[in-house]
Amino acid sequence: MSVKEFFLSKNDIPKQWYNLAADLPNPPKPPLGPDGKPISPDMLAAVFPMNLIEQEVSSQRWVDIPKEVIEILYRWRPAPLKRAVFLEEYLKTPARIYYKDESLSPPGSHKPNTAVVQAWYNKQFGIKRLTTETGAGQWGSALAFACNIVGLECKIYMVRISFDQKPLRKTMMRIWGGECVASPSNRTEFGQKILKEMPDTPGSLGIAISEAIEEAVGDKSGKTRYALGSVLNHVMLHQTIIGLEAKKQLFLAGEKKADVIIGCAGGGSNFAGLSFPFVCDKINGEDIAVIAAEPTACPTLTRGPFQYDFGDTAQMTPLLAMFTLGHGFVPPPIHAGGLRYHGMSPLVSQAVKEGLVTPKAYHQIKCYESALLWARTEGTICAPETSHAIACVIDEAKKAKEEGKEKVILFGYSGHGLMDLLGYEKFLEGKLSEYSLPQEELQKSLESIKHLPRAD
Amino acid sequence: MSVKEFFLSKNDIPKQWYNLAADLPNPPKPPLGPDGKPISPDMLAAVFPMNLIEQEVSSQRWVDIPKEVIEILYRWRPAPLKRAVFLEEYLKTPARIYYKDESLSPPGSHKPNTAVVQAWYNKQFGIKRLTTETGAGQWGSALAFACNIVGLECKIYMVRISFDQKPLRKTMMRIWGGECVASPSNRTEFGQKILKEMPDTPGSLGIAISEAIEEAVGDKSGKTRYALGSVLNHVMLHQTIIGLEAKKQLFLAGEKKADVIIGCAGGGSNFAGLSFPFVCDKINGEDIAVIAAEPTACPTLTRGPFQYDFGDTAQMTPLLAMFTLGHGFVPPPIHAGGLRYHGMSPLVSQAVKEGLVTPKAYHQIKCYESALLWARTEGTICAPETSHAIACVIDEAKKAKEEGKEKVILFGYSGHGLMDLLGYEKFLEGKLSEYSLPQEELQKSLESIKHLPRAD
Numbered sequence: 001m002s003v004k005e006f007f008l009s010k011n012d013i014p015k016q017w018y019n020l021a022a023d024l025p026n027p028p029k030p031p032l033g034p035d036g037k038p039i040s041p042d043m044l045a046a047v048f049p050m051n052l053i054e055q056e057v058s059s060q061r062w063v064d065i066p067k068e069v070i071e072i073l074y075r076w077r078p079a080p081l082k083r084a085v086f087l088e089e090y091l092k093t094p095a096r097i098y099y100k101d102e103s104l105s106p107p108g109s110h111k112p113n114t115a116v117v118q119a120w121y122n123k124q125f126g127i128k129r130l131t132t133e134t135g136a137g138q139w140g141s142a143l144a145f146a147c148n149i150v151g152l153e154c155k156i157y158m159v160r161i162s163f164d165q166k167p168l169r170k171t172m173m174r175i176w177g178g179e180c181v182a183s184p185s186n187r188t189e190f191g192q193k194i195l196k197e198m199p200d201t202p203g204s205l206g207i208a209i210s211e212a213i214e215e216a217v218g219d220k221s222g223k224t225r226y227a228l229g230s231v232l233n234h235v236m237l238h239q240t241i242i243g244l245e246a247k248k249q250l251f252l253a254g255e256k257k258a259d260v261i262i263g264c265a266g267g268g269s270n271f272a273g274l275s276f277p278f279v280c281d282k283i284n285g286e287d288i289a290v291i292a293a294e295p296t297a298c299p300t301l302t303r304g305p306f307q308y309d310f311g312d313t314a315q316m317t318p319l320l321a322m323f324t325l326g327h328g329f330v331p332p333p334i335h336a337g338g339l340r341y342h343g344m345s346p347l348v349s350q351a352v353k354e355g356l357v358t359p360k361a362y363h364q365i366k367c368y369e370s371a372l373l374w375a376r377t378e379g380t381i382c383a384p385e386t387s388h389a390i391a392c393v394i395d396e397a398k399k400a401k402e403e404g405k406e407k408v409i410l411f412g413y414s415g416h417g418l419m420d421l422l423g424y425e426k427f428l429e430g431k432l433s434e435y436s437l438p439q440e441e442l443q444k445s446l447e448s449i450k451h452l453p454r455a456d
Numbered sequence: 457m458s459v460k461e462f463f464l465s466k467n468d469i470p471k472q473w474y475n476l477a478a479d480l481p482n483p484p485k486p487p488l489g490p491d492g493k494p495i496s497p498d499m500l501a502a503v504f505p506m507n508l509i510e511q512e513v514s515s516q517r518w519v520d521i522p523k524e525v526i527e528i529l530y531r532w533r534p535a536p537l538k539r540a541v542f543l544e545e546y547l548k549t550p551a552r553i554y555y556k557d558e559s560l561s562p563p564g565s566h567k568p569n570t571a572v573v574q575a576w577y578n579k580q581f582g583i584k585r586l587t588t589e590t591g592a593g594q595w596g597s598a599l600a601f602a603c604n605i606v607g608l609e610c611k612i613y614m615v616r617i618s619f620d621q622k623p624l625r626k627t628m629m630r631i632w633g634g635e636c637v638a639s640p641s642n643r644t645e646f647g648q649k650i651l652k653e654m655p656d657t658p659g660s661l662g663i664a665i666s667e668a669i670e671e672a673v674g675d676k677s678g679k680t681r682y683a684l685g686s687v688l689n690h691v692m693l694h695q696t697i698i699g700l701e702a703k704k705q706l707f708l709a710g711e712k713k714a715d716v717i718i719g720c721a722g723g724g725s726n727f728a729g730l731s732f733p734f735v736c737d738k739i740n741g742e743d744i745a746v747i748a749a750e751p752t753a754c755p756t757l758t759r760g761p762f763q764y765d766f767g768d769t770a771q772m773t774p775l776l777a778m779f780t781l782g783h784g785f786v787p788p789p790i791h792a793g794g795l796r797y798h799g800m801s802p803l804v805s806q807a808v809k810e811g812l813v814t815p816k817a818y819h820q821i822k823c824y825e826s827a828l829l830w831a832r833t834e835g836t837i838c839a840p841e842t843s844h845a846i847a848c849v850i851d852e853a854k855k856a857k858e859e860g861k862e863k864v865i866l867f868g869y870s871g872h873g874l875m876d877l878l879g880y881e882k883f884l885e886g887k888l889s890e891y892s893l894p895q896e897e898l899q900k901s902l903e904s905i906k907h908l909p910r911a912d
Contacts, residue, residue, distance in 0.1 A: 003530040007463065073834055074459040104560070106835045108874070148832055168877040174884050175831045175877075375631045376604055379531055379562045418564070418874045421624040421631075428630050 008078035022061035028322035049125035055234040086377040095400035096294040098218040109415030111142030114238035119146035133208030137169025137339030139229030144178025157183035160203035183208040204312020214372035230267025239273025262411040264388040270343030274412040298331035301359030321455035322349040326445030332435035335386035335423030370426040383415035464534035470700040478517035485777035505581035511690035519646040537705035551856035565871030567598030570694035575602040589664030592793030593625025595685030601632025611641035618661035639664040662769020686723025695729025718867040720844040721748040724801025730868040754787035757815030777911035778805040782901030786890035791879030792840035826884040838869035
């Protein structure tokens with residue numbers, strides 16, 4: 001088998017992002033404030049800069065990428081499209097499997113695609129400092145990387161258990177000049193309150209978000225804002241550069257169309273980035289299957305209702321119309337930390353609701369088996385999040401074999417797994433736990449949000 | 457500043473390796489056996505396959521790369537040449553700084569350039585199984601990766617202290633199907649002997665080599681051989697693909713010639729790979745400075761004599777003509793594990809002896825300062841070994857500024873530092889030790905090899 005890679009020249013990088021909101025059959029539902037009424041853009045101004053809020057509420061189909069942003073993206077983009085010829089050969093499938101390799105950015109994932117954009121827009125708006133939260137650390141390291149390039153200070157609240165268990169992600173953030181503190185911390189009132197009530201808490205994404213927002217909003221100088229790495233519309237928008245590049249590269253590869261698009265989905269940014277430009281084609285009548293792969297341990301799209309819910313545990317955010325397991329749901333500690341989120345991007349959620357996207361859930365051990373097969377055929381070590389997409393790809397490639405169909409499968413290789421080798425070690429030792437969904441907790445969590453408005 | 461990268465197409469990958477032995481003003485000195493006489497190729501046949509031994513003793517200038525090997529190299533080659541425009545800007549230097557990025561291979565360093573070749577030739581020779589040693593784990597993971605591609609079993613003896621301190625490198629080897637054991641082990645007679653004498657020893661590269669060779673030689677079926685990741689002539693040969701590609705890419709970048717070539721040097725393979733094709737130009741009269749950057753804690757080229765010495769601590773290898781600190785020398789525990797070797801490739805050694813290459817030694821803390829500046833300008837996190845080259849690059853770029861000269865500097869970005877973040881963390885915490893050379897131990901070590909033949 002011969003290696004097949006498809007590169008774009010710097011000149012071929014997309015000059016605009018694609019906004020799915022412009023093409024969804026039904027317009028996305030607006031976020032609601034505490035009073036149950038749609039919030040106005042102004043109500044977000046203390047948290048985000050107005051130029052990003054404009055993108056958040058935009059219904060414009062194409063949004064220009066500033067040329068200064070393109071210059072920054074050039075540091076690692078365009079990302080290559082590769083064909084997984086060795087996996088194809090192993091599976092003896094007639095399917096042609098392509099993947100968009102987002103693991104080559106310095107922080108090792110797709111996250112910088114929006115991190116550098118958010119940092120740049122904040123800088124333009126006169127902001128000096130960004131705060132954010134991070135779980136496993138992919139987003140935190142991407143934002144530290146971005147702030148270093150653009151010239152902003154960066155403060156990251158990292159969930160305490162990850163801070164302690166993954167100390168080297170913290171080191172990455174520090175290398176790029178980011179300040180990383182364990183959350184809950186004594187730097188914020190909310191953190192102090194939690195520490196007083198539960199001094200031994202491992203922390204949670206919800207608490208970390210609350211601390212990061214409190215610090216941003218509390219800066220009296222008005223020079224600090226908060227940045228989020230997924231879920232929101234402007235984040236999905238920035239990530240569409242992935243799918244837009246991939247479309248050009250599939251053409252270079254001689255493919256007239258893709259038949260199956262696959263991405264893993266946690267908050268939705270990696271999935272949306274690859275798939276939205278293809279979902280657009282689907283809306284326009286093309287026959288494409290678009291699959292969001294999620295963990296069975298946190299099955300937001302496959303098991304959650306489509307309704308309004310808070311984006312964070314502490315109920316500080318507006319209510320978002322999305323699939324959700326309830327803001328109080330704590331997913332089991334699977335290694336794919338980036339997929340342990342109770343909710344889902346409202347745009348991705350609506351695309352699922354409208355039948356444009358099909359969700360599928362995968363067990364952790366099947367994902368690691370797939371990742372190992374990938375490493376032993378294609379040669380690279382993928383992130384635990386990415387392994388969910390690969391598990392789905394293998395299923396689809398086997399299906400194509402059974403059907404005897406020459407399908408074109410495209411998936412998002414969202415990140416490398418070099419910072420997450422511990423999960424592989426446990427898997428190889430036969431010590432990896434399979435987590436079933438904690439049914440009782442899920443029921444309790446869903447019960448607690450029943451009073452919130454349905455979104456369908 | 458605009459990002460500048462130079463890619464070769466797959467077709468432009470070199471089809472031959474370059475052998476410096478053909479062009480050195482004085483022919484390299486042969487290895488000697490225990491009797492002090494040059495060894496014959498046959499004497500290596502129990503350790504290496506004959507096709508690689510032929511390369512080891514070859515004086516042919518150009519050696520064809522088998523097309524099957526090129527197909528394997530395509531998995532991550534050609535490697536990009538990049539210009540460090542952000543570092544240039546920071547230093548306000550008139551120098552143009554280029555680097556050959558070898559960090560993009562799946563194991564993350566230049567090591568697979570020879571690992572896949574050695575695995576392939578062994579496979580051709582009917583070998584089923586390779587043994588090797590590894591210190592920090594870069595070589596061990598590269599050989600596991602290579603054996604998985606080619607279809608060989610792989611057994612890696614990893615120095616115990618690294619095995620315990622860097623468990624995730626072991627995980628990488630296991631992901632690719634390699635068996636990694638801590639050395640000294642109870643799998644070999646030599647290992648058992650050492651464990652009996654010193655049950656708590658942290659192990660050493662010398663002990664690990666001895667165990668790996670014992671296992672290879674002891675396989676009565678004749679289907680096991682040993683593989684070495686540096687030092688030997690055939691390893692240098694395989695790595696010249698780095699410099700040969702870089703030459704073509706400098707031309708693409710519009711440069712007529714390079715003025716300064718810089719690589720870090722431990723056993724010599726990274727340094728030789730980049731520099732030998734340029735050393736050839738120097739022999740032919742071009743004005744090029746070629747600099748080997750080594751640690752002050754293990755200053756083989758800057759402080760060692762040029763004489764015959766053993767390649768391993770246990771004195772199992774033939775005597776090699778090289779710069780050496782003595783096979784008994786134990787370098788201080790700097791983080792650049794790949795540079796902690798008492799000897800140096802005989803070909804690199806002779807190039808230094810003949811004045812074609814200038815060695816320079818760098819302190820660990822200056823190297824980390826340079827690595828941090830690199831991460832905050834160019835954006836990527838380099839291996840501790842690579843940081844030695846970067847420290848040297850910064851010196852040379854500053855010199856160019858003082859001299860007001862538009863020099864072209866090319867260096868080898870030999871690997872990423874994602875598996876070595878602990879050293880960065882210590883540096884950022886101000887807890888990194890500076891190691892001075894243990895003078896007394898060095899004297900003792902040099903004294904102990906005084907009876908061995910001088911090489912000059």
